[in-house]
Amino acid sequence: xxxxxxxxxxxxxxxxxxxxxxxxxxxxxxxxxxxxxxxxxxxxxxxxxxxxxxxxxxxxxxxxxxxxxxxxxxxxxxxxxxxxxxxxxxxxxxxxxxxxxxxxxxxxxxxxxxxxxxxxxxxxxxxxxxxxxxxxxxxxxxxxxxxxxxxxxxxxxxxxxxxxxxxxxxxxxxxxxxxxxxxxxxxxxxxxxxxxxxxx
Numbered sequence: 001x002x003x004x005x006x007x008x009x010x011x012x013x014x015x016x017x018x019x020x021x022x023x024x025x026x027x028x029x030x031x032x033x034x035x036x037x038x039x040x041x042x043x044x045x046x047x048x049x050x051x052x053x054x055x056x057x058x059x060x061x062x063x064x065x066x067x068x069x070x071x072x073x074x075x076x077x078x079x080x081x082x083x084x085x086x087x088x089x090x091x092x093x094x095x096x097x098x099x100x101x102x103x104x105x106x107x108x109x110x111x112x113x114x115x116x117x118x119x120x121x122x123x124x125x126x127x128x129x130x131x132x133x134x135x136x137x138x139x140x141x142x143x144x145x146x147x148x149x150x151x152x153x154x155x156x157x158x159x160x161x162x163x164x165x166x167x168x169x170x171x172x173x174x175x176x177x178x179x180x181x182x183x184x185x186x187x188x189x190x191x192x193x194x195x196x197x198x199x200x
Contacts, residue, residue, distance in 0.1 A: 013070065016070075016074065017073065017074070017077055020074045020077040020078050020081070021077060021081045022081075023078055023081075024077060024078040024079065024080065024081030024082045024084075024085065025081050025082075025084075025085040026085075027078070027082055028050075028081065028082035028083065028084075028085035028086045028089075029085055029086065029089055031082070032046055032050075032086050032090075036090075038093075040094065040097065041159075043090045043093060043094055044094070044155075044158070044159045045159055046086055046090050047086065047087055047090050047091060047094075047155060047159075048152065048155045048156055048158075048159045049086075050082075050083040050084070050086035050087045050090070051083065051087065051151050051152040051155050052083075052152045053079060053080075053082065053083035053086075054079075054080050054083035054084060054087075054152075055145055055149045055151075055152050056079065057076045057077075057079040057080035057083065058076070058080070058141050058142075058144045058145035059141075059145050060072065060075065060076040060079065061073060061076035061077075061080075061141045062138050062141045062142055062145065064076055092108075092111075095107060095108070095111070126140065129143075
């Protein structure tokens with residue numbers, strides 16, 4: 001990592017990388033919200049593009065040495081965190097639309113637990129790659145880029161299935177938004193009946 005510390009020692013470099021993480025997390029939603037309609041198929045498509053963007057960022061990180069070293073790493077970090085913030089925010093929004101109010105707390109708790117476990121797993125795997133397998137940073141980033149590509153392919157398939165379902169719903173005259181509104185109305189009626197039964 002010494003060639004990447006042209007702006008200071010390891011602490012300064014790490015601080016600058018974390019600053020790029022903050023910039024990417026702020027820029028992602030600000031830019032994407034202007035061009036993404038708040039509809040299910042648009043949000044799913046944005047998640048697919050965000051995963052592809054994250055995969056590209058890892059490839060960029062691998063070749064950052066030929067792009068100005070530390071500046072290439074900064075660009076890759078901003079690009080990666082822009083994608084990750086979109087995945088987090090839009091997937092949460094999709095869950096809010098798909099899950100009824102009285103179940104959201106449990107669903108989001110499970111989601112947070114899975115997120116923490118995945119972070120722990122990535123840290124453990126990173127340590128194994130460096131300490132046991134003695135991989136370089138470039139090799140680790142290549143593997144992560146491959147993982148990102150696989151996840152992107154999975155989301156492309158998910159988006160294709162959901163897009164086909166949305167088109168069929170619109171062909172029936174329901175539309176995805178109409179279907180969601182009907183689902184929300186049914187949930188609201190069920191909650192109202194439950195409250196009335198508790199009062200009685």
